[in-house]
Each structure stands twice: as C-alpha cells, then as structure tokens.
Amino acid sequence: MSAVSIKNVSKEFKGGTKALEDIDLEIEQREFVSLIGPSGCGKSTLLRIVGDLIEPTSGGVTVNGKPARQARHDHDYGIVFQDPVLYDWRTVARNIALPLELAGWDRNRRSQRVDEMLDLVELRGFGEHHPWQLSGGMQQRVSIARALSFDPALLLMDEPFGALDEMTRERLNAELLRIWQASESTIVFVTHSIAEAVFLSTRVVVMSSRPGRVSKLIPIDLSQPRSAATREDPRFFELATEVREALHMGGGYDMPLAATGLSEGAT
Amino acid sequence: MASVAVERPLAEDAPVKRARRRGLLLLAVLVLLWGFWEGFRALGIHYGWQRPFTVDATSMPHIHDMIWALFQRPNPEAPLLIVTLLKAAAFTGREAALGFAMGATGGFAIGALLAHSRMLQRGLLPYVVASQTIPILAIAPMVVIWLASVQVTPWVSVAVIAAYLTFFPVVIATIRGLQAADHRAVELMRSYAANRWTVLWKLRFPMALPFLFSALRISATASIVGAIIGEQPSSIAGGLGGAILNFAQYYSFQPQNLWATNIIAAALGIAFFLVVVAAEKLVVRRAPEHVA
Ligand SMILES: Nc1ncnc2c1ncn2[C@@H]1O[C@H](COP(=O)(O)OP(=O)(O)O)[C@@H](O)[C@H]1O
Numbered sequence: 001m002s003a004v005s006i007k008n009v010s011k012e013f014k015g016g017t018k019a020l021e022d023i024d025l026e027i028e029q030r031e032f033v034s035l036i037g038p039s040g041c042g043k044s045t046l047l048r049i050v051g052d053l054i055e056p057t058s059g060g061v062t063v064n065g066k067p068a069r070q071a072r073h074d075h076d077y078g079i080v081f082q083d084p085v086l087y088d089w090r091t092v093a094r095n096i097a098l099p100l101e102l103a104g105w106d107r108n109r110r111s112q113r114v115d116e117m118l119d120l121v122e123l124r125g126f127g128e129h130h131p132w133q134l135s136g137g138m139q140q141r142v143s144i145a146r147a148l149s150f151d152p153a154l155l156l157m158d159e160p161f162g163a164l165d166e167m168t169r170e171r172l173n174a175e176l177l178r179i180w181q182a183s184e185s186t187i188v189f190v191t192h193s194i195a196e197a198v199f200l201s202t203r204v205v206v207m208s209s210r211p212g213r214v215s216k217l218i219p220i221d222l223s224q225p226r227s228a229a230t231r232e233d234p235r236f237f238e239l240a241t242e243v244r245e246a247l248h249m250g251g252g253y254d255m256p257l258a259a260t261g262l263s264e265g266a267t
Numbered sequence: 268m269a270s271v272a273v274e275r276p277l278a279e280d281a282p283v284k285r286a287r288r289r290g291l292l293l294l295a296v297l298v299l300l301w302g303f304w305e306g307f308r309a310l311g312i313h314y315g316w317q318r319p320f321t322v323d324a325t326s327m328p329h330i331h332d333m334i335w336a337l338f339q340r341p342n343p344e345a346p347l348l349i350v351t352l353l354k355a356a357a358f359t360g361r362e363a364a365l366g367f368a369m370g371a372t373g374g375f376a377i378g379a380l381l382a383h384s385r386m387l388q389r390g391l392l393p394y395v396v397a398s399q400t401i402p403i404l405a406i407a408p409m410v411v412i413w414l415a416s417v418q419v420t421p422w423v424s425v426a427v428i429a430a431y432l433t434f435f436p437v438v439i440a441t442i443r444g445l446q447a448a449d450h451r452a453v454e455l456m457r458s459y460a461a462n463r464w465t466v467l468w469k470l471r472f473p474m475a476l477p478f479l480f481s482a483l484r485i486s487a488t489a490s491i492v493g494a495i496i497g498e499q500p501s502s503i504a505g506g507l508g509g510a511i512l513n514f515a516q517y518y519s520f521q522p523q524n525l526w527a528t529n530i531i532a533a534a535l536g537i538a539f540f541l542v543v544v545a546a547e548k549l550v551v552r553r554a555p556e557h558v559a
C-alpha cells in the first residue's frame with residue numbers, strides 16, 4: 001500500500017490560476033520525498049491537497065489507502081509549515097500537546113509524550129517557555145515535535161527550514177534525518193534548496209511551473225545514514241547537478257545559483 | 268546542541284523599583300494637576316477672566332476645600348461626607364459591577380453569534396449599532412418601568428441600564444477578535460480535523476482575548492457612568508447618582524461637595540479599570556507584540 005497516491009490531480013483556483021495540472025505521483029511507505037521547483041509552481045498547493053486542507057479541482061489522493069479526508073480525520077499525518085505557527089498563549093509543552101489534547105489523550109499520557117518529544121528535538125528544559133522566548137530554529141523544532149507527537153504515519157513539511165540561516169538549516173537537516181530514521185514515518189518535504197533536497201531525500205520530485213507539473217523523478221542513491229561527509233561525496237554533486245539541470249529544463253527557474261545552497265563548496 | 272540564552276529580567280527588586288517609579292509618576296501628575304487648577308484659578312480671579320467661564324470661588328473651589336469637605340458634615344445631623352459617599356460608591360459599584368458582568372457576557376454572546384455567521388452579522392449588526400445611537404436618557408426610564416412591572420428590584424434595573432452602556436464595545440471586539448486568527452493557525456486546526464467548538468475555544472477565543480480586554484477597559488468605566496445615570500429614573504437616592512443630584516442643587520452654596528462627589532466617582536471608575544487591567548495581566552499570556 002502506498003503512503004501517498006496522487007492520481008490525475010489538477011487544481012484551478014477561483015480567478016483562473018491553474019496551479020497544478022495532471023499530477024501523478026506514488027510515494028511508498030518509509031520514503032523521504034522532496035518536492036522542488038520554482039516558486040509558484042504549486043508545491044504548497046500539492047502538499048495541502050494531500051493533507052485535505054484544500055480540494056483538487058479534479059483527480060484524487062489517497063493516504064495509506066484511504067481517501068485524503070478520511071486520513072485527515074484519522075490523524076494519519078502531521079504537518080509543518082514554513083512558519084512555526086505556534087499558539088503564543090500556550091507554553092512550548094502545551095503547543096506540543098495540542099494535537100494530543102484534541103485526540104483525547106489523558107493528562108499523564110500527554111505529559112509523558114511531551115517529555116519524549118522535547119528530548120527528541122533537544123529542547124529539554126524549554127517546556128515551560130513561551131514561543132516568543134525561543135529563537136526561530138527552536139520554534140521550528142517545537143513545530144516538528146508537535147507534528148510528530150501523535151506518531152503520524154506521514155509527515156508533510158512545507159519549506160520548514162526556509163526561513164532559517166544556513167547553519168541552523170544544516171543542523172536541523174541532520175536532526176530531521178535522525179528523527180526519520182528512528183521513526184516509521186514517510187516524509188513529503190517541500191523545499192527550494194537543491195542541496196537540502198538531495199541531502200535529505202530518497203527521491204526528488206522536480207516540478208515545473210505554469211501550470212505546475214512533475215517534470216522529473218530523481219532517485220537519490222546516496223548511502224544511509226547520511227552525515228556531513230555526504231555533502232562532500234562526489235555522487236552528491238552529480239545528483240545535485242542532475243536536479244539543477246532538470247529544474248532548468250522545466251523552465252522558469254531563474255533563481256541565482258547562490259540561492260540554491262550550493263554556492264559554498266560547489267566549486 | 269547549543270541553546271540560545273533566553274532574556275528575562277533578572278534583578279529581584281525590579282518590580283519594587285517599578286512600583287516606586289510608578290508611584291512617583293502618579294504623585295508628580297497629581298501635583299501638576301493641582302498646580303494647574305490652582306494657578307488657573309488664581310490668575311482667573313486676579314484678572315477677572317470671563318472666558319471660557321467666569322472664574323470665581325464657586326466655579327472653581329480650592330482643591331484643599333474639596334478634600335476638606337470630605338471630612339465635614341454637610342449638615343449637623345448627617346455623617347461625615349466621606350462616609351456617605353463611600354456608602355454611595357459601594358451601592359453604585361454593585362450596580363455597575365452587575366451591569367458590567369451582564370454587558371460583558373451579553374456582548375460576548377452577541378459578538379460570538381455575529382462572528383459565527385456573516386449573514387447574521389449583515390442582518391443584525393446595524394441594529395446593534397443603532398441601539399447605541401438612542402440616548403441612555405431615553406432608554407433608562409423605559410427599562411425602569413418595564414422591569415418594575417415584573418417586580419425587579421430597582422438596583423437591578425440600574426444594572427441593566429449600565430449593561431446597555433457596556434455591551435457594545437464588547438460586541439465589536441468579540442467579532443474582530445474571533446476573526447483575528449490567521450489562516451495558518453486555522454489550517455493547523457483543520458489538519459487535526461478539529462470541530463468548530465474546538466477551534467472556537469482552543470484558537471479563536473484565546474486569540475480574541477487581547478481585543479476583548481481592550482473593550483472591557485472601556486466598558487468598565489462606562490458601566491459606572493451607566494449606573495450613575497440609571498439611578499435618576501429609578502429614584503434611587505443612596506447611590507452616587509443621588510448624591511450628585513442632591514449636591515448639584517446646593518452647588519451655589521457648597522460647590523466643594525459636588526466636586527468631592529466627583530472625586531469619589533472618578534476613583535470608583537479608576538478602581539474598576541484597574542481590576543480589568545489586573546485580570547488581563549493574569550489571564551492573557553501573549554507575545555509582547557499582542558499585548559496592549
Ligand atoms: N488560495 C489561493 N488562491 C488563488 N491562487 C492561489 C492560492 N494559493 C496559491 N495560489 C496560486 O497557485 C500557484 C501555486 O502556488 P503555491 O502552491 O503556493 O506555489 P509554491 O508553494 O510552489 O511556491 C501560484 O500561482 C499561486 O499564486
């Protein structure tokens with residue numbers, strides 16, 4: 001059973017923007033799939049359709065063999081946005097516990113799980129802080145802990161590290177891989193950084209824009225587990241180049257090289 | 268992993284220092300006001316100012332005379348003025364508190380209803396607004412007569428009049444506040460398949476609290492005004508409204524008594540306001556940019 005199965009999905013917004021056209025994509029259990037493409041090509045739209053946050057104009061999505069709506073009601077996925085979207089009147093611990101509260105977990109079980117999550121994202125001791133007392137990177141880790149707290153089979157991440165500096169981003173990349181390996185989950189990850197996509201993924205989905213389509217699927221055969229050394233592996237550069245070329249073939253990718261995250265060390 | 272140092276005030280005596288600074292500031296303002304009043308009065312009398320009003324001992328009694336009056340008996344059989352006024356303030360305060368509670372609850376309920384449905388909002392909000400254009404002086408006698416006909420105690424009728432003056436800001440703030448949650452925060456709730464009630468209590472309501480408290484600050488003082496005005500048609504003599512009417516009649520002989528009453532009424536308003544501010548401090552835990 002595929003973790004996510006996207007069949008013939010098209011999306012046209014009111015006003016006539018064709019965001020997605022005929023998307024077909026199968027994502028297997030335990031995969032780490034990155035969606036990459038120029039800004040405005042419909043990555044977020046596709047992710048939100050998978051999460052049943054919006055509906056496709058045509059076509060269908062199943063998650064773990066169920067219609068997307070059913071999967072949402074069954075809490076089959078956790079989602080992480082570009083902004084942490086923490087509720088600032090709640091402490092860090094109570095933010096992480098929010099989905100557990102809604103799922104009806106009792107207080108003891110909640111607090112036990114919150115402690116585990118704080119350890120997992122290395123924020124032990126920050127449970128009683130309020131979100132605004134944390135740095136951007138720490139806030140995003142809270143948001144990841146919240147998405148993982150109820151142990152969803154699928155994790156949807158929409159440019160979760162896009163707003164962070166390069167150092168923090170690389171550290172959180174490594175942390176995310178560790179978390180993914182320790183769990184049983186499948187991850188669908190949106191990014192516009194080539195380096196990030198190649199480093200993290202088992203497969204990269206390259207999209208092109210106007211309308212958004214899948215232009216190439218690139219399996220990433222770098223060995224697991226990945227580490228700092230992976231980033232210096234010649235194969236890493238080959239794959240990054242392949243992704244970059246696919247992006248340029250798709251057209252509309254006018255992002256300067258510096259923005260791809262490859263500027264350092266790529267020479 | 269290196270953790271980022273979290274800034275927080277460390278000095279233990281910081282609150283004490285802050286309180287002392289605030290106290291000094293308050294004192295400075297009071298002294299300034301006193302100086303302004305007495306200075307204006309002295310100049311006005313010396314030069315015989317007629318504008319903006321004729322300045323004399325009746326229009327502007329000395330501030331120390333107002334304070335002094337608090338500790339005198341208005342007539343030989345009466346208790347000290349301050350005793351009478353504090354009793355009156357307690358009476359009016361009770362009316363205002365009940366009115367405030369009713370107005371705040373009612374305003375929130377109406378606001379929540381209107382925020383819930385755009386159609387209701389379009390249909391009903393104009394009437395809520397219109398209700399505020401009818402002067403309280405026109406409404407008050409009707410409320411008193413209606414409620415008296417169903418055996419409601421007069422002071423409760425006054426509370427209803429105070430409620431009429433308090434609910435409106437709460438309605439507007441509730442509508443605004445309940446719709447203030449951003450799109451992402453709502454989407455997060457949707458991802459958990461949360462129902463409308465859960466979204467209301469776990470997201471929209473906490474989001475609305477700073478808006479609500481801004482409105483409650485206005486309502487707290489408005490409830491006192493409502494109670495004072497409402498006492499007149501209810502023929503209640505024991506409250507501040509009664510005291511104001513009474514001393515207004517004798518103004519030309521003893522202007523300081525009316526001014527003393529005003530001071531007590533203002534103090535009651537400030538007390539109400541401060542209670543709301545204190546409640547807000549206890550209840551609202553928001554990022555600094557969301558706190559008024
Ligand atoms: N709610 C919406 N209403 C109308 N158009 C939208 C909406 N959301 C996204 N779009 C449009 O759909 C296209 C794809 O957007 P999006 O999925 O956010 O792209 P990406 O995440 O790849 O940058 C863009 O042209 C965008 O303007």
Ligand SMILES: [Mg+2]
Nearest residue numbers: 043044045158
């Ligand atoms: Mg996007």
